[in-house]
Amino acid sequence: MQSSAAQLIASAVATAGRGGWQGWAGEGGAGAGRGVHGIGGRGGNASASVIAAGTGTITATSAAAGGDHYGEPGNGAGERFGSAIAGTTVDGGTSAAVKAYADATAGDGGGGNAAATLHATGYRLGLYSTVKGGSGTLQDGPTVLGGNHGGSATGKISGTAGLGGAFARLTLEGGAGGSGGNGADVVARTPFDVSTTGALGLSLYGTGGDAGQAPNRPDGQPGAAGIADLELVVDNHSGSSLYMDGVATGGRGATAQADWGTATRGGLASSKLHGATTGTIELWADATGGGGGSAYSGVAGQGGDALAAASGTTHLAPDQIHAYPARVSASAEGGAGGNSYSDGVRAGDGGTAQASATVHSRTTYDRALTLAKAVATGGAGGEAATLGGIAGNGGAVRLVDSVGGSAASRLELLQEARGGAGGRNADGGIGGNGGAALSQLTLADAGTRVLTVEIAAYGGEGGTGGYTAGGRGGNGGAAQANLELASTRAGADVRGRVVAVGGQGGGGAGLPLPGGPRHVRSYAPRAMPPAARAPCPAILHTTAQRRMRRPTPAPKLAGQRRRRLRQAWAPRAPASRERVQNPSPPAERARRSRKAAAAPSISLRIRRQPAAPPATRPWTETGVTRRRWPPVPPPGPACG
Structure with missing residues (x-):
């Protein structure tokens, strides 16, 4: 047209029209077997096109x-x-x-x-x-094949x-x-x-098909969950x-029946993006593993694994002005383990997750910010619904050198690992353990003017042991974070932050246990030597980050004393250095107002750092009390 x-x-x-229903097999008479079922019609195919x-x-x-289609099953490979x-x-x-x-x-x-x-x-x-x-x-019965x-x-x-x-935008969904x-x-x-x-914008979504349940017969076995494997490689010059964004979701595993069959694990999810362009670039890769199949017997299925990776490069000219020339994000989450519905049946563990992100930009605009983020979360453990059931453990996560990049102006990197939560037991049994989390990064930079790096590790929470006596909660997951930074650019500003938070343990009878330790470290920025001197690595020393307490508010005062305090702390023009002790007459206040209006308005805010407390003074960070201030390492050797 x-x-x-x-x-x-x-x-x-x-x-297309749907097929007819198959006839049910008749019951046999005395001493006779069951009859043969009728064959239903096939569902029709359909084709549509427009020009x-x-x-x-x-x-x-x-x-x-x-x-x-409601008729006979096909052979699974050729007949569709x-x-x-x-x-x-x-x-x-x-x-x-x-x-x-x-x-x-x-x-x-x-x-x-x-x-x-x-x-x-x-x-x-x-x-x-x-x-x-x-x-x-969907066929069933002891004499019907899958x-x-x-x-x-x-x-x-x-x-x-x-x-x-x-x-x-393309959306693909596999059949169950x-x-x-x-x-x-x-x-x-x-x-x-x-x-x-x-x-140019491209979006790709993919979902694997769910696994088929086991046929209703003693030797029946369930099917496998479908995977979602997506990859986008685009070079747009x-x-x-x-x-670009790619979202992958694995299919769900099949459930094990009461007397036969085995639960299957969730499907794998993988999303990989690689892009390059002469303009700005933004990439989002997301992957979620499929949930494991539940079980009435045997063992429940494990959650599917997840992998997300993104790499972006912009070839913008160095003198081009863009606030965000390149942004890259990768997020992966393992699938949840299948649930347990019978005594002695163990719920499935959560799936693992991996994420990586790299970004490259060469623009020199002083406010240009280049970003890369990689976040991986382990899947939650499956839940147990009975007293004799065992909940699943959360998935462990390990990220090592999963973020990186280069930029001439400002570069921010975030690497975060989160262990999966342990499954809970709903009837006083055993809760699952939280997944461990490791986040580690070693980075040596040579060209970035302002480099900011944050790595974090959060252990998964332990599952509760139910709401009746005798329940036992799971342990919280361990957390470990390590960061090593270095820069050889003269005058570089390098900043780092490291966070490690252990998971909270699950409680018995529905009561939570105390949480794991929280460790927060900040790397103080250290300026590089002048360009005239030989460049040397910017070795960063850790200092403890302390929460500043708010000053105690002044008590409510009445009458003239309150008015005097309000006037004494009221903002004044920079030209006036005289401290207000008492209220001034109206004429004097008017003269000072005219003088202040004629002078240029300059506002300067200085944030003063608190003096170092004694070595025996207790301190807090984010609400968790620590015993003593950590020792401050001596400064490194001067660069020659």
């Missing part, structure tokens, strides 16, 4: 929905029922504003596959596609835009497994081919800015 109208709307929708061209505003949509295919193509030349959609949803029950393609050209592009695979057949595996979901988006910019079937994996490797001379 081609049009020269100011606005063009085109759509194509295809919906449009114009010069104004164009909106094009294609949508395909496969039919649901209720598939869906959608395609949209728009030619907007170099002047049209284009918004295009391509959605494909496979029918449930047949494990149908779904696919979508979308291509467009124009001055400004908005491209959106959602693809969902179909679930497998159903299909979940259907796959694939998509591709391409296009060319002008200065108006382009944004594309049927009875005994596997959830579909979602694997996407740079499914975008979009270019523009303006701003013609655009003004680049934005």
